[in-house]
């Protein structure tokens with residue numbers, strides 16, 4: 338299996354994959370809107386026998402707090418074709434994404450997701466660092482942060498904001 342950056346030819350397959358994995362079009366539409374509006378995305382695909390079987394997207398987030406506005410990346414969405422889930426494809430996509438963002442010198446990655454899944458990659462509850470989610474009613478344990486630059490843990494706290502395409506979609 339190959340993990341690589343998305344290309345223009347992948348766009349329809351990525352849409353279909355997200356729709357299939359989530360059972361709705363919401364996430365697929367967000368991916369398309371972000372691609373249209375946002376320059377600094379990291380969009381990786383997992384390709385097996387020429388077919389796209391997994392996708393992961395990272396888009397810019399900002400945390401506004403006492404230390405000013407600090408930029409990082411938000412992981413969302415992430416999807417693997419239902420018939421090949423639990424075979425390690427998601428793990429490979431996420432590990433590659435973390436590696437790329439580390440090289441690009443981002444300080445942190447935020448995620449809103451399964452609390453049994455992301456801690457194995459080093460994600461911790463964001464509330465441990467007084468980082469709050471912009472949306473009301475999100476359970477504490479599902480909003481998580483992975484520090485790529487540990488020296489920033491003392492300097493980042495406050496309200497985390499995702500791109501407006503996420504809020505517009507719901």
Ligand SMILES: CC(C)(COP(=O)(O)OP(=O)(O)OC[C@H]1O[C@@H](n2cnc3c(N)ncnc32)[C@H](O)[C@@H]1OP(=O)(O)O)[C@@H](O)C(=O)NCCC(=O)NCCS
Nearest residue numbers: 358359415416417422423424425426427428449450451454
């Ligand atoms: C979540 C997802 C991307 C993981 O991809 P994957 O290739 O299946 O993941 P991996 O094979 O690397 O890891 C498997 C582990 O993921 C976890 N996992 C997979 N699906 C899960 C789910 N729906 N809920 C909680 N944990 C899940 C399990 O802990 C599993 O480990 P196990 O098989 O030992 O129980 C994939 O299941 C998926 O596309 N789900 C539907 C869309 C989704 O929920 N996306 C995430 C939004 S935050």
